[in-house]
Amino acid sequence: MTWPPAPGPGATSTPEQLARLAEPDADASAGVHLQRQRNANTARAYERDWTTWAESCAAVGIPEVPATRGRVTAFVRWRWLAGHAPGTIERNLSVISDGHTQRGVQIDRAATRHGRAVLDAEVRTEAEQGLPPRGRGKAPAVTVDRLERMLLACPDTMDGDRDQALLLVGLGIPARRDELSALRTRNIEDLDAHLRATPLFGKRGGRTVPRTVTVTDRETHPGHRRPGRMDPTTAARSSAASASDELIENATIGIGL
Structure with missing residues (x-):
């Protein structure tokens, strides 16, 4: 989108400028700008998480989208048995949901809710067995x-x-x-x-x-x-x-x- 010249300090927008701001591609331009501003490290982490989901789907011969309740549950169990921390798996689930949105596909929210319930159950089971929590845990306070x-x-x-x-x-x-x-x-x-x-x-x-x-x-x-x-x-x-x-x-x- 090519923007018309901006008015100087204290000036009001011209009818032409207001019309250009209302064009349909203004929303698309805003989305592109936000994506460019996104933290590169966060973008790479999201890409890795989606790749993990995609590879797990490919391994059993099913499509990446849409995610089903059974597929999400199997994914959570697979990641848990591989030794990953609850925070990592929680992030994986968020990326799966976000990835569906980016691809214009509606995800069944009941599937991700069930996946989180399965994860919570795994965490409780290990706690009842007296096993130490997975992950780095909360950082100590700076005194x-x-x-x-x-x-x-x-x-x-x-x-x-x-x-x-x-x-x-x-x-x-x-x-x-x-x-x-x-x-x-x-x-x-x-x-x-x-x-x-x-x-x-x-x-x-x-x-x-x-x-x-x-x-x-x-x-x-x-x-x-x-x-x-x-x-x-x-x-x-x-x-x-x-x-x-x-x-x-x-x-x-x-x-x-």
Whole structure:
């Protein structure tokens, strides 16, 4: 779709522009734009999940769509017996449903509901048998002591300055792992009193970085909160002053608890 010239600031749209916005292909253009903006990692994960479903269908000689209750149940059991975590199988089911929508095929919602019920039953059975939960589980809370150990593990180098800034800014926003690993100095706006970070990925847009990071110190003060000992704004400015954007873009984060 070719867009007419946009009006200048304070101007109103012309009849021609309003008519073009109402054209049928405007919706299609919006869909294409959203797809291009989608996180590439998420798109690859969805593609892998759909390929898993497609290969399982091909193995027994049935079509990929539409999914039936029996086929979805067999798929869940197959993935479970292969040792996959509940979260992985749950994502597989979501991708199967999404894949039908993308192909213009209506999926029987009762089939996916039954598949999830089968998965829940498998999880309960293993729990009753005293087996440990599958998957990584919930990440441990970041306490003041753990944060200090991570900060102290950062070397007194340019890379160490960067890692300290990423830890404190990421905790302050807060940021998901993919948002933090893709954060660049150009994505952080210095507003004097505070910073505003706009990660490349994620659904929440720009977020204000607080002057201090507050975390729960459950190890020594259960139920109480106290501020972290470092200012993320100062750490980010120090990192920006000691490194170029190119170096930060090409660096990787290697810090663990």
